[in-house]
Amino acid sequence: xxxKHLLFALCVLVLLILQIVVCNELFLWRFxxxxxxxxxxxxxxxxxxxxxxxxxxxxxxxxxDASSGAAGLxxxxxxxTAFLFxxxxxxxxxxxxxxGVNPSIQRDGSKPLxxxxxxxxxxxxxxxxxxxxxxxxxxxxxxxxxxxxxxSYVIAAIILLITNRRSE
Numbered sequence: 001x002x003x004k005h006l007l008f009a010l011c012v013l014v015l016l017i018l019q020i021v022v023c024n025e026l027f028l029w030r031f032x033x034x035x036x037x038x039x040x041x042x043x044x045x046x047x048x049x050x051x052x053x054x055x056x057x058x059x060x061x062x063x064x065d066a067s068s069g070a071a072g073l074x075x076x077x078x079x080x081t082a083f084l085f086x087x088x089x090x091x092x093x094x095x096x097x098x099x100g101v102n103p104s105i106q107r108d109g110s111k112p113l114x115x116x117x118x119x120x121x122x123x124x125x126x127x128x129x130x131x132x133x134x135x136x137x138x139x140x141x142x143x144x145x146x147x148x149x150x151x152s153y154v155i156a157a158i159i160l161l162i163t164n165r166r167s168e
Contacts, residue, residue: 011043011163016060020067031140032147037064038078038123039156041085042103042112043163046093050086057082077127085119105164112164116156124149 019037037060041053060082061075068074092115093103103112128145132138 008043012040012060015040015043015159016063019064031144032151033144034148034151034155035120035124035127036152036156036159038081038119039116039159041082041119042116042160044102046089046101046103048086050083053082053086054079057085073127073130076130077123080126081119081123084122088115088118102164105161112160113157116160117153120149120152120156124152 015037019035040056040060044053044056057079058075061078064070064074064078065072089103092111093108103115105112124145128141128148132141
């Protein structure tokens with residue numbers, strides 16, 4: 001059991017470093033910044049209490065805000081996303097699977113990828129909506145959101161596929 005917790009912590013640490021060091025510095029096509037850290041929610045084993053998703057969302061959001069100077073945008077967006085993730089999960093994965101296993105593409109088919117898209121869509125919408133409050137350039141922010149969403153989904157899906165292959 002300790003090995004599984006250590007592996008989970010290592011995955012979280014590697015993904016946060018990837019987001020902070022690499023993805024936060026990318027500004028693709030002058031408007032798309034990938035935000036792949038919401039894929040962390042898929043690293044939790046099935047049967048995790050819903051409040052732990054929300055709590056971890058708040059903590060990871062604080063780390064992201066501290067590293068990017070976003071003044072609470074990531075905290076608000078990821079906490080709300082993590083809260084909803086716990087309620088969306090049973091509709092997309094087999095919840096009566098063996099306790100302690102992660103959502104699996106091999107077991108659940110493409111449903112985890114659809115859930116990933118919904119999680120990223122919601123996260124990006126909240127993040128960019130909060131960023132756009134009072135801004136006169138909402139069209140550009142919508143374009144940034146769609147570009148960031150597309151790049152984020154491709155990178156996060158690759159991460160999910162790689163970690164699923166490793167965990168099976």
